[in-house]
Amino acid sequence: MTTTPLNRSLEPLGVSIPSKVPTHWYNLAADLPEPVPPHLHPGTREPLGPEDLAPLFPMNLIAQEVATERYIEIPETVREIYGMWRPSPLFRAHRLERALGTPARIYYKYEGVSPVGSHKPNTAVAQAYYNAIEGTTKLTTETGAGQWGASLSFAGALLGLDVEVWQVRSSFDSKPYRRIQMEAYGGICHPSPSDLTEAGRALLKSHPDTTGSLGMAISEAVEVAAQDPNTHYSLGSVLNHVMLHQTVIGQEAMVQLEEAGDAVPDTVFGCAGGGSNLAGLTFPFLGRNLREGTKTRLVACEPSACPSLTQGEYRYDFGDVAGLTPLLKMHTLGKDFVPPAIHAGGLRYHGMSPMVSHAVNLGLMDAIAVDQDDALQAGLIFARAEGIIPAPESTHAVAGAIAHARAVTEPEVIVIGLSGNGQLDLPAYSPYV
Amino acid sequence: MTTTPLNRSLEPLGVSIPSKVPTHWYNLAADLPEPVPPHLHPGTREPLGPEDLAPLFPMNLIAQEVATERYIEIPETVREIYGMWRPSPLFRAHRLERALGTPARIYYKYEGVSPVGSHKPNTAVAQAYYNAIEGTTKLTTETGAGQWGASLSFAGALLGLDVEVWQVRSSFDSKPYRRIQMEAYGGICHPSPSDLTEAGRALLKSHPDTTGSLGMAISEAVEVAAQDPNTHYSLGSVLNHVMLHQTVIGQEAMVQLEEAGDAVPDTVFGCAGGGSNLAGLTFPFLGRNLREGTKTRLVACEPSACPSLTQGEYRYDFGDVAGLTPLLKMHTLGKDFVPPAIHAGGLRYHGMSPMVSHAVNLGLMDAIAVDQDDALQAGLIFARAEGIIPAPESTHAVAGAIAHARAVTEPEVIVIGLSGNGQLDLPAYSPYV
Numbered sequence: 103m104t105t106t107p108l109n110r111s112l113e114p115l116g117v118s119i120p121s122k123v124p125t126h127w128y129n130l131a132a133d134l135p136e137p138v139p140p141h142l143h144p145g146t147r148e149p150l151g152p153e154d155l156a157p158l159f160p161m162n163l164i165a166q167e168v169a170t171e172r173y174i175e176i177p178e179t180v181r182e183i184y185g186m187w188r189p190s191p192l193f194r195a196h197r198l199e200r201a202l203g204t205p206a207r208i209y210y211k212y213e214g215v216s217p218v219g220s221h222k223p224n225t226a227v228a229q230a231y232y233n234a235i236e237g238t239t240k241l242t243t244e245t246g247a248g249q250w251g252a253s254l255s256f257a258g259a260l261l262g263l264d265v266e267v268w269q270v271r272s273s274f275d276s277k278p279y280r281r282i283q284m285e286a287y288g289g290i291c292h293p294s295p296s297d298l299t300e301a302g303r304a305l306l307k308s309h310p311d312t313t314g315s316l317g318m319a320i321s322e323a324v325e326v327a328a329q330d331p332n333t334h335y336s337l338g339s340v341l342n343h344v345m346l347h348q349t350v351i352g353q354e355a356m357v358q359l360e361e362a363g364d365a366v367p368d369t370v371f372g373c374a375g376g377g378s379n380l381a382g383l384t385f386p387f388l389g390r391n392l393r394e395g396t397k398t399r400l401v402a403c404e405p406s407a408c409p410s411l412t413q414g415e416y417r418y419d420f421g422d423v424a425g426l427t428p429l430l431k432m433h434t435l436g437k438d439f440v441p442p443a444i445h446a447g448g449l450r451y452h453g454m455s456p457m458v459s460h461a462v463n464l465g466l467m468d469a470i471a472v473d474q475d476d477a478l479q480a481g482l483i484f485a486r487a488e489g490i491i492p493a494p495e496s497t498h499a500v501a502g503a504i505a506h507a508r509a510v511t512e513p514e515v516i517v518i519g520l521s522g523n524g525q526l527d528l529p530a531y532s533p534y535v
Numbered sequence: 536m537t538t539t540p541l542n543r544s545l546e547p548l549g550v551s552i553p554s555k556v557p558t559h560w561y562n563l564a565a566d567l568p569e570p571v572p573p574h575l576h577p578g579t580r581e582p583l584g585p586e587d588l589a590p591l592f593p594m595n596l597i598a599q600e601v602a603t604e605r606y607i608e609i610p611e612t613v614r615e616i617y618g619m620w621r622p623s624p625l626f627r628a629h630r631l632e633r634a635l636g637t638p639a640r641i642y643y644k645y646e647g648v649s650p651v652g653s654h655k656p657n658t659a660v661a662q663a664y665y666n667a668i669e670g671t672t673k674l675t676t677e678t679g680a681g682q683w684g685a686s687l688s689f690a691g692a693l694l695g696l697d698v699e700v701w702q703v704r705s706s707f708d709s710k711p712y713r714r715i716q717m718e719a720y721g722g723i724c725h726p727s728p729s730d731l732t733e734a735g736r737a738l739l740k741s742h743p744d745t746t747g748s749l750g751m752a753i754s755e756a757v758e759v760a761a762q763d764p765n766t767h768y769s770l771g772s773v774l775n776h777v778m779l780h781q782t783v784i785g786q787e788a789m790v791q792l793e794e795a796g797d798a799v800p801d802t803v804f805g806c807a808g809g810g811s812n813l814a815g816l817t818f819p820f821l822g823r824n825l826r827e828g829t830k831t832r833l834v835a836c837e838p839s840a841c842p843s844l845t846q847g848e849y850r851y852d853f854g855d856v857a858g859l860t861p862l863l864k865m866h867t868l869g870k871d872f873v874p875p876a877i878h879a880g881g882l883r884y885h886g887m888s889p890m891v892s893h894a895v896n897l898g899l900m901d902a903i904a905v906d907q908d909d910a911l912q913a914g915l916i917f918a919r920a921e922g923i924i925p926a927p928e929s930t931h932a933v934a935g936a937i938a939h940a941r942a943v944t945e946p947e948v949i950v951i952g953l954s955g956n957g958q959l960d961l962p963a964y965s966p967y968v
Contacts, residue, residue, distance in 0.1 A: 194550060
């Protein structure tokens with residue numbers, strides 16, 4: 103089955119956009135004390151030029167990958183689609199505060215209001231838009247839990263692109279709802295490793311019983327995109343332009359916190375897999391710390407089962423298993439690391455965003471590892487207090503924040519990044535209810 | 536397992552409420568040309584007195600069931616919780632209009648932004664609140680697809696009530712995500728018929744292979760509530776006070792349409808099972824028609840597999856199978872009607888809201904029946920154009936609206952009630968993708 107998009111509307115529709123939807127993305131590169139180490143060509147080990155990335159990405163995104171200006175304007179068509187759910191709400195967690203008996207004031211920034219239920223459409227829409235205006239007709243990608251594949255399928259439907267997704271086998275088998283979600287948007291979804299690519303066939307031969315990994319799925323999606331000039335590849339996390347697009351989250355949160363009278367929070371907790379929700383929430387705060395000397399502490403909360411920031415090496419590594427991607431300077435567990443099949447499928451990645459890695463390496467951001475049991479128990483406490491069931495990924499940030507809130511003795515301001523809701527990952531809670 | 540609510544906060548928290556959250560519910564009874572026929576005592580066939588309903592409902596809700604004033608103030612604590620997702624968005628469906636090539640301007644009012652993904656929390660929160668302030672400690676209820684059970688569990692978690700749910704067996708077995716959702720909020724969920732009640736045991740004896748029905752599940756929940764003075768029963772549709780609470784939908788839509796420059800739509804399509812989403816959306820428009828002579832046409836879209844409005848009789852009937860409820864004057868297929876196991880579990884009810892039935896009987900509202908295949912195909916068209924996957928229930932309204940929009944030759948204004956998103960009902964789309 104191929105998708106038949108109903109319409110391709112790259113021009114703005116002229117709809118009214120909520121006034122608080124940001125007009126620009128914020129680029130942390132402008133404020134960092136040292137530049138982010140460049141991505142390297144795997145053959146020459148020289149910094150990549152635009153032409154090296156052109157087979158996979160449109161020129162606008164390649165430019166954003168190395169951009170150094172502080173603000174980049176969001177195209178009107180993208181802002182219109184953002185306006186469907188943005189600004190996402192920032193809630194004060196009064197009931198959670200009471201439940202914990204903490205003197206802290208806790209806020210959470212909730213990305214689960216997007217049509218697919220997570221923060222991923224923030225970059226999916228942008229990536230689909232830049233591809234569409236440059237004539238790309240199809241995007242390939244990988245997905246873990248399925249949030250990214252569903253988000254890109256959503257964006258493809260609205261902007262007239264076919265979308266083909268390789269989903270990590272363990273999630274493909276255990277989470278059929280996500281596949282149907284992608285297909286409802288017109289996307290095509292394969293389990294990875296598949297026999298549709300050389301990379302997939304090689305992996306199936308060497309690891310016939312593998313449950314897959316994001317690194318394997320990336321190899322397959324990249325291989326297919328590289329073979330067709332009208333097909334490009336789209337990555338849901340890790341790369342600099344993805345971090346950029348997600349900064350609408352943190353920019354909105356800063357405005358909303360100021361309106362709430364808590365303009366400078368003490369601590370911000372975000373979950374970290376590839377780093378995109380974390381970066382989106384925290385980079386605007388980090389930029390302010392660097393420019394204005396505020397002291398907001400930023401904490402990456404990663405799963406202890408896949409601890410790239412707290413246990414990995416900071417070095418150049420491939421983004422995928424087959425070694426098809428550029429070399430990225432990042433905290434990594436090694437490209438061949440296959441994480442256990444934890445419930446937070448979106449956090450099962452061997453590496454970490456180079457920008458996040460760089461910030462942690464410079465001491466600008468902290469990182470902690472959270473056990474899955476603690477995370478999901480924290481998710482239940484949150485659900486019963488606040489009425490929102492967090493995505494398994496988000497529960498890592500919730501757990502970090504709850505532990506902190508229980509420990510503080512003075513009033514302080516805590517912000518939690520709630521990257522999505524748990525509706526399509528409810529079985530993750532099954533052992534705990 | 537019993538729920539252990541973390542906190543019970545019946546006093547307002549003092550949070551800021553979006554200014555467009557309605558301050559009052561609208562009561563259609565004030566504007567009807569003839570009063571809604573009263574509910575009758577099944578023994579005496581006399582109109583019910585408050586004392587007849589007291590074993591099941593708190594006095595505030597009993598009063599609302601027979602209220603005739605036009606506006607009833609929404610308690611501040613309820614409005615604060617509404618403010619988590621209300622006002623729900625009203626979107627102009629530009630891309631759907633293009634896809635259909637219609638001259639109509641199509642809007643949709645989207646209730647899927649609530650924490651459980653449907654309109655049901657609008658009344659769940661109100662019912663839990665009125666019960667809690669009168670000292671109820673536990674609520675029992677029935678659920679079909681699970682949206683109502685999840686909504687009441689959500690409300691119980693926030694307002695400190697235990698919640699016990701009987702879910703129609705066919706949905707309980709085919710939709711495990713909903714049960715986990717209820718449990719994540721601390722609710723308890725049983726398949727119905729169960730061996731926990733006399734009504735359930737009798738049904739299992741007479742119909743050992745039954746897949747259940749809402750009417751059966753109501754009998755079980757009512758029986759349990761009637762046995763304990765601290766336990767009350769909560770109904771997610773049908774009753775007058777439920778219709779009342781849902782009118783926040785239509786009131787918001789009227790304000791939003793006026794802001795969009797289309798204050799008086801030509802046609803409003805809502806899906807109809809028990810009638811609550813339909814009534815919530817359409818009653819404020821109907822009231823304006825009656826008071827001001829506007830001519831907005833209101834269309835109830837019900838499944839052809841369970842066609843109470845289009846095929847049922849308008850007469851007094853029980854709300855449940857066992858005959859434990861009062862007699863309600865309504866369009867009914869007969870209390871023993873067991874609808875086929877269609878995907879729109881929320882529309883599988885033998886009767887119809889007495890207020891909606893009365894309005895249809897007076898010629899104030901139209902009704903059509905929609906085939907499941909047409910409904911879900913319309914849902915896919917909508918998803919790929921607008922980026923939101925409708926709940927199977929909502930697709931009936933979408934199908935009615937799409938057929939109408941394709942037929943019109945002049946610009947007119949159409950409003951669709953999108954009662955929820957389809958995230959937890961994605962398997963319904965499986966045969967169509």
